[in-house]
Amino acid sequence: MTTLRTILLRPATVTATCLALLAGGLLIDLTTRQDLVVAIIFNIPIAVSGLANSRRLTLWTTVLALAANVAAAYENALTFAGYETVTVLNRGLAALSFLIVGVMTLAREEAVDDVVELGHAQDSAERERTLRRFVTRMSASMDADELLSRAASELRDLLD
Numbered sequence: 001m002t003t004l005r006t007i008l009l010r011p012a013t014v015t016a017t018c019l020a021l022l023a024g025g026l027l028i029d030l031t032t033r034q035d036l037v038v039a040i041i042f043n044i045p046i047a048v049s050g051l052a053n054s055r056r057l058t059l060w061t062t063v064l065a066l067a068a069n070v071a072a073a074y075e076n077a078l079t080f081a082g083y084e085t086v087t088v089l090n091r092g093l094a095a096l097s098f099l100i101v102g103v104m105t106l107a108r109e110e111a112v113d114d115v116v117e118l119g120h121a122q123d124s125a126e127r128e129r130t131l132r133r134f135v136t137r138m139s140a141s142m143d144a145d146e147l148l149s150r151a152a153s154e155l156r157d158l159l160d
Contacts, residue, residue: 014052018061021045022068029072034080037090039069043101050105053112062102069095134158 007013025041032038042065049061073091077083134154142150 009051011052011054011057014048014054015057018045018049018057021048022061022064025065026068026072029068030075034076034084034087037087037094039072039091039094040097042068042094043097046098046101047105050108053109055106055109058102058105058109062098065098066095069098130158 022042022045025038025045028041029038046058046061046065049058069091073083073087076087137154138147138151
């Protein structure tokens with residue numbers, strides 16, 4: 001049975017969610033006044049893109065957020081016949097925040113990959129430790145019957 005969490009974490013679902021959030025954010029940004037810069041909401045799809053653990057998706061979401069910010073700024077400038085200094089600064093800071101959130105999301109994705117790799121290394125080390133114990137126990141001097149009896153017991157423990 002597929003859980004809601006599994007469905008929500010699928011790369012295709014995360015990608016669609018990011019695109020929908022970017023489009024919705026652009027519509028909101030285009031319909032607000034020039035002095036009310038809501039471009040900060042583009043950080044949401046950038047952060048959500050991290051759920052897919054895809055560097056490519058995070059990079060593209062960041063690029064699209066920057067492009068949407070520029071598009072909204074251009075549309076506001078056309079609508080209101082020019083730029084206001086405060087608006088330019090706000091949009092610049094919003095763009096800087098996109099880059100910061102993008103870099104942090106990429107760092108999170110890299111950390112997730114490192115944790116998975118460390119988990120595999122830990123499993124491998126545990127297998128090696130178990131095999132080493134088996135070999136050590138079997139290397140003691142014993143007669144054939146005792147060796148067979150101990151080998152069967154140890155192999156059962158080794159293989160669960």
